[in-house]
Amino acid sequence: MAQKPSIPKGTRDFGPEETAKRNYIFETIRDVFQLYGFSQIETPAMENLSTLMGKYGEEGDKLLFKILNSGNWMKDLTPADVESGEYAKLTSKVSEKGLRYDLTVPFARYVVQHRQDLTMPFKRYQIQPVWRADRPQKGRYREFYQCDADIVGSDSLINEVELLQMIDEVFDRLGIRIVIKLNNRKILTGIAEIIGEPDKLTDITTAIDKIEKIGEDKVVEELLSRGLKEKSIDLLKPFLNMSGTTAGKLDFLKVQLADSPTGLLGVAEMEEVINETESIGINAILELDTSLARGLNYYTGTIIEVKARDVEIGSISGGGRYDNLTGIFGMPGLSGVGISFGADRIYDVLNSLELFPSTATPSTEVMFVNFGSEESKVAMKMLKEMRKAGIMAEIYPDQAKMKKQMSYANDRNISHVAIVGEDEIKANKLTVKRMADGVQHTVELKEAIRLIIDYRQQELSE
Secondary structure: OOOOOOOOOOOOOOOHHHHHHHHHHHHHHHHHHHHOOOEEOOOOOEEEHHHHOOOOHHHHHHOOOEEEOOOOOOOOOOHHHHHHOOHHHHHHHHEEEEEOOOOHHHHHHHHHHOHHHOOOOEEEEEEEEEEOOOOOEOOEOOEEEEEEEEEEOOOOOHHHHHHHHHHHHHHHHHOOOEEEEEEEHHHHHHHHHHOOOHHHHHHHHHHHOOHHHHHHHHHHHHHHHOOOOHHHHHHHHHHHOOOOOHHHHHHHHHHHOOOOHHHHHHHHHHHHHHHHHHHHOOOOEEEEOOOOOOOOOOOOOEEEEEEEOOOOOOOOEEEEEOOOOHHHHOOOOOOEEEEEEEHHHHHHHHHHOOOOOHHHOOOOOEEEOOOOHHHHHHHHHHHHHHHHOOOOEEEOOOOOOHHHHHHHHHHOOOOEEEEOOHHHHHHOOEEEEEOOOOOEEEEOHHHHHHHHHHHHHHHHHO
């Protein structure tokens, strides 16, 4: 007996209803991106590993999906290579490409490659899948979509304020109440300097970024294992446990980071972004969180993370500023800032809170019954006119029993059934039956179109 087919862990199939709901999310995000002046691009699913490796920190590199070289991928391996078990060395010999981990690094590569064709500042958005070899769990998948918006070629903090407004707009349209957590990489650098561990910044950010998942005690254990001194960790704790208002937290940081010019610059940037955003007005809660690091080495300024207020799930959006990411690809000094929406987690939040509107899953509005070839010819002409009027319509393809055709309409949640039989053809009319209550009218085509559109408007207003 053949084995039942399956899909890899951490991936999902999406049926018609799920796909329609996902498209609702994509379209909502795309509309906001375009509203703020962003243009769309796309990049390949796979990139050269040289493009990806070393851009996401130690943890991120481990989560990259590597693609084996075509043909005899073992041809460059020696018995000594295999026996050594050196992961990095083996990888470089059997794999030259990998699936993209996010959309930001491929975007940086794109900017460098196409620099001569771009007008700066360049505002792009991108909606495509990414892949991470992570442990699958609730809200965490190995294949998922990201919806990114980035601005490169501008140092202005207006860009951060605009991105926060975009985040607020997207989730307001979706009906999701959110908290936007903010930090600044310069603040983290300042903290590392003040606690006497300036060379351990990456170790610190990698560890504290897990504080919500594993708790402070486990973070302390990890910091110790990474070589931080107990005294330094004791000095770090007050920064991780700040409470009170945003203004109070900023005042605390100004005092504590007084001897770190870099740290104070981060505080000043954070204060400007928060004040400007709040002065414009925002529905989301803004929260300064110095434990926020997002674990990515390329951030150099503002760091953003978004959480849903009414569902326990990981971040549903995030981003930050990366002043020298393109420098890795030979174009130093080009500043950028961007955000990314996690469409799959947003989908789970909307499902959990039952926030998808009925319009998110559009279905056929009218199905023509098939009585045979002559009747079908007449029905097909009417069908064309209905579609011209913007009505989603179809005809049952086979001349089957009425019960079977009506069951099909019921199972598909089709709101109306159109009947074109001998009597209707003689009168140059059709009978339209409303499936919800069985009410039917025999009318001319124009009147049938009006009835169906009126019913649609009524459904939308309820």
